[in-house]
Amino acid sequence: MSHHTDDTPRLGGGLWRGLRARFYGNNFLVLITVILFVAIYLAGVIIYRNKNFGSLNSFFDMLNSNPGLIVIAAGMTMVLVSGGIDISVGAQVAMYCMMFAFFMENKGVNAYVMIVVVLVTGLVFGLVQGVLVAYFRIQPFIVTLAGMFFARGMTAVISPQTIDITNKQFMNLALFKIKFPFGGYTNAGGVYQTPFIYLSVVLALVGLVAVYVIMTWTAFGRSVYAVGGSEQSALLMGLNPKSVKLRVYVFNGLLTAYGGFLFCLFSTGGAVEKAQGFEMQAIASSVIGGALLTGGVGNVLGSFVGVLVQTTIVKFINFNGTLANGWSSIVLAAIMSFFIILQSVFTRLRARRE
Amino acid sequence: MAEPLIRMRGITKHFPGVHALDNVDFTLAAGEVHALMGENGAGKSTLVKVLTGAEAFESGEVYLGQSPTPIVNRSPQEAQSRGISTVYQEVNLCPNLSVAENLFAGRQPRRAGFVNWGEMNRRARAITESIGLDVDVQRPLGGYSIAMQQMIAIGRAIDISARVLILDEPTSSLNEQEVAKLFALVRSLRDRGLGIIFITHFLEQVYEVCDTITVLRNGRLVGQYAIATMPRKDLVAAMLGRAFDDLAAVQRRSEEAIDQASQPVIAAAGLGFRHGLSPFDLEIRAGEVVGLAGLLGSGRTEIARAVYGADDPELGTLAVKGHKIGHSPLDSMRAGMAFCPESRKDEGCVQDLSVRENIVLAEQSKRGTFHLIPRAEQEKIARAYVDLLQIKTANLETPIKQLSGGNQQKVILARWLATNPDFLILDEPTRGIDVGTKTEIQKLCVQLAEDGMAVLFISSEIDEMLRTCNRLGIMRDLKKVGELVGDEMSSAAIMSMIAGDEAGEHRSSESAPTAKESDV
Missing domain, CATH: 3.40.50.300 (P-loop containing nucleotide triphosphate hydrolases)
Incomplete structure (x- = not known):
């Protein structure tokens, strides 16, 4: 057995060790995502320098239009790390939006009461899916596919018509802005544009950080990684994989309801067709952020960068102005392919090193 | 204490x-x-x-x-x-x-x-x-x-x-x-x-x-x-121990009945891996039943898999009737090999397919996906082997999982016999099946050799191998340590060779004139 001899140089001691540990393994993929995002963003700043791409306003726009996705991508990352998947989140978001719109507008229910009702609905939704996945051992894809059909159907049952939200309490929350005293610009009409974020963005970032803290610093979070890495091993190490999985889906149900609320603050209305493909955007964000669909690997903060990467692409297409919207999907496809190939190469390299 | x-x-x-x-x-x-x-x-x-x-x-x-x-x-x-x-x-x-x-x-x-x-x-x-x-x-x-x-x-x-x-x-x-x-x-x-x-x-x-x-x-x-x-x-x-079975006599083939001058059906030279199974030589002629004796994990199955190409050996060569062949199961099948693996459940039976489908599986894959065997021919093949091996099944369309272990084993055997092989590898063909079927399989094994097939027979039961094999390779710790031929084979000699280097006790048997060292 070899030991460190005293004259072995130890580079930088603890700090270096910590840094190296952080960029081992798949955190490396997160690092690449961050670099990719910075590169794309800087490219936009340079190419569209006459159109204020680089202004704080423009950056905040990206956040302001995606509070729901930020939270739901974080939850999706947790589900993927556990080795599962949840494709019902888009339909759930539509259902929660419709619940807000219908009960507040047509039944006059108080907005704050509705927030609680929606969160509880999310918990129950997650509980049912979690029991089916964990205790009935049904494929998560199938369970949440059923969940998707159910939620989309329920949205139409609540109201087949589109309903716009006008509820005063709700709109106050939706339009509450936090203004920044710097970083703005003066537009062509000579009006100064103050950069701001909506309250919903603050709520989304709180949710994101909460998920990150839970996944990184709690026994539950670490168990999710263990179960996703090897369920059999987790069992033999004395963890309870069934209970861990159940809690993952319950927690994700709650996060989806929370994300649905934030989505609704942005879109302020209910419609059957709302949030179509939202679950796929969430999965794409997680994957770009370094999560593996095989489980055990993923970074909650990475999924946030994944959201930013996706949004930047859309912004690029919009700023160009002449390209059809379809191009953003195609660029996204290219970026995702790039990431998946990168992950596969990376995993293979590591397997060879073993 | x-x-x-x-x-x-x-x-x-x-x-x-x-x-x-x-x-x-x-x-x-x-x-x-x-x-x-x-x-x-x-x-x-x-x-x-x-x-x-x-x-x-x-x-x-x-x-x-x-x-x-x-x-x-x-x-x-x-x-x-x-x-x-x-x-x-x-x-x-x-x-x-x-x-x-x-x-x-x-x-x-x-x-x-x-x-x-x-x-x-x-x-x-x-x-x-x-x-x-x-x-x-x-x-x-x-x-x-x-x-x-x-x-x-x-x-x-x-x-x-x-x-x-x-x-x-x-x-x-x-x-x-x-x-x-x-x-x-x-x-x-x-x-x-x-x-x-x-x-x-x-x-x-x-x-x-x-x-x-x-x-x-x-x-x-x-x-x-x-x-x-x-x-x-x-x-x-x-x-x-000594297995207690007074099975009906199965008479192994005598050495004289085998044409020692003929070209071996398979000849492995230095086949093996850098880690794991040590390189070994093995020749089997038409009409021979060669056994591999050793404890579990001693490398018996590994030899079978290396010869068949189920694992791809890193070292050595393998010739079938004088021609070198590639190391893949399909190459091996096309060269006339058949391999009944050890684990009937995981590597043999396709549980939900019928007896007929299980029997024609190997022949179908040998012919290729686009040369579908006509249904009538499939039934003919399956019927022939069900009769020949006396497989007890309700009918040809019964799912194999409903058959007893012994009958499942016969179906797997039928699958490989249907490919008309020159060389048959049987890895623990009698494990976990009833005594009657055991004897049938041993007899069949000798019968196939008499008809000119070369057979590699792997079993944990020494008595069974003594009855069926005319030559034995002895395995110890992932290495083929020697061979015993004909009358040299006795359970005492086999056991002392399996036990290996200790106080020179086994030297006598290894240095016996007919036992050849095949250590590489």
């Missing part, structure tokens, strides 16, 4: 139709490495599972230490809480987590309810240093070798206050240096007073690291021996 850590008395357990454990006693003392030996189905893993709570038992008692009150472990967790930990062959840790996290999964040090990473890493470093491992505890476990992972698993087990450590086949995928490291650790734990149960198929390793041996056979205790009082040859004899 040192103080006992575990006493198991009169342990009995049935599986449907089998006496898995029959009134077995087992005692583990503190500060000893105790080998648990026996062939497949002897009951060693069942005994360990009873001890660790993974399986329930029907009668008997388990005592901890000197305590007069029996204990019952209902789960591995409960056993662990009593200080009994197991490290398995496949490391049961999470490769995606860091070394430290694996050491502390489920019991992380906390501060205000949150995982205290600094403390966890510090304590992990203390554990790994205490057992002499040089690892960076913050790195993912998956980046380390299997040997290192196993030692980390041991580190976890002893940190959860293990007094009894069960090592289940820990060395099967390790190389020599890694085994040496592992053994150094095992010895140091023994010196600290742990009791270690060591399960392995490698005789050498038993003699290298163990103090005591308990031998089981067919669910019964054969005996417990101090290592010094148990020569290898006696150990092998204790493990294999």
Whole structure:
């Protein structure tokens, strides 16, 4: 057995060790995502320098239009790390939006009461899916596919018509802005544009950080990684994989309801067709952020960068102005392919090193 | 004798139709490495599972230490809480987590309810240093070798206050240096007073690291021996015993009946791997039944897989009727080979397909996907073999999973006979099937050879091989150590060769004129 001899140089001691540990393994993929995002963003700043791409306003726009996705991508990352998947989140978001719109507008229910009702609905939704996945051992894809059909159907049952939200309490929350005293610009009409974020963005970032803290610093979070890495091993190490999985889906149900609320603050209305493909955007964000669909690997903060990467692409297409919207999907496809190939190469390299 | 850590008395357990454990006693003392030996189905893993709570038992008692009150472990967790930990062959840790996290999964040090990473890493470093491992505890476990992972698993087990450590086949995928490291650790734990149960198929390793041996056979205790009082040859004899079967006589083919001048149907020269199976030579002529004898894990199946191309050998060449061929199952099939694998359930039967579909499977794949065998021909082939082998099935369309083990085995045999092979490999074709079918398969094997086929026959039962084979290759520790031909074959000679180097006892048999060394 070899030991460190005293004259072995130890580079930088603890700090270096910590840094190296952080960029081992798949955190490396997160690092690449961050670099990719910075590169794309800087490219936009340079190419569209006459159109204020680089202004704080423009950056905040990206956040302001995606509070729901930020939270739901974080939850999706947790589900993927556990080795599962949840494709019902888009339909759930539509259902929660419709619940807000219908009960507040047509039944006059108080907005704050509705927030609680929606969160509880999310918990129950997650509980049912979690029991089916964990205790009935049904494929998560199938369970949440059923969940998707159910939620989309329920949205139409609540109201087949589109309903716009006008509820005063709700709109106050939706339009509450936090203004920044710097970083703005003066537009062509000579009006100064103050950069701001909506309250919903603050709520989304709180949710994101909460998920990150839970996944990184709690026994539950670490168990999710263990179960996703090897369920059999987790069992033999004395963890309870069934209970861990159940809690993952319950927690994700709650996060989806929370994300649905934030989505609704942005879109302020209910419609059957709302949030179509939202679950796929969430999965794409997680994957770009370094999560593996095989489980055990993923970074909650990475999924946030994944959201930013996706949004930047859309912004690029919009700023160009002449390209059809379809191009953003195609660029996204290219970026995702790039990431998946990168992950596969990376995993293979590591397997060879073993 | 040192103080006992575990006493198991009169342990009995049935599986449907089998006496898995029959009134077995087992005692583990503190500060000893105790080998648990026996062939497949002897009951060693069942005994360990009873001890660790993974399986329930029907009668008997388990005592901890000197305590007069029996204990019952209902789960591995409960056993662990009593200080009994197991490290398995496949490391049961999470490769995606860091070394430290694996050491502390489920019991992380906390501060205000949150995982205290600094403390966890510090304590992990203390554990790994205490057992002499040089690892960076913050790195993912998956980046380390299997040997290192196993030692980390041991580190976890002893940190959860293990007094009894069960090592289940820990060395099967390790190389020599890694085994040496592992053994150094095992010895140091023994010196600290742990009791270690060591399960392995490698005789050498038993003699290298163990103090005591308990031998089981067919669910019964054969005996417990101090290592010094148990020569290898006696150990092998204790493990294999003599199978009691007065089966109808199967007459093996005599050497004279085989044309020794003919070109071998298969000729392997130096075939093998850099790690694992040592390179070996093997020639089989038309009309010959050649057996491979050795303990479980000695390399019998590995030879079969290497010859058939199921594993791709790194070294050596293989010629079929004088022509070198590639190493893939399809190449082998097209060259006229057939391979009935050891595990009927996992590698043989396609459970949900019918008897007919299972029978034509190999022939179909030999012809290729686009040359579908017409239904009528499929039925003709299946009908012919069902009659020939007297397969008991309701009809040709019965799913194979509804057949008995013996009949399933015959279906698999039919599958390969349908490809009209020149060379047939049978890996444990009679395991777990009734005595009548056993005899039929042995007879068929000799009959096929008489009709000009070359057969490689692998079995754990020496008597069975003596009846069917006219030549035997002897395997020990992943190496073909010699051959015995014709009258040279006797259970005594086979057992002493399997037992290997000890006090020169077996030299006499190896230097016998007809036994040729094929060591590379």
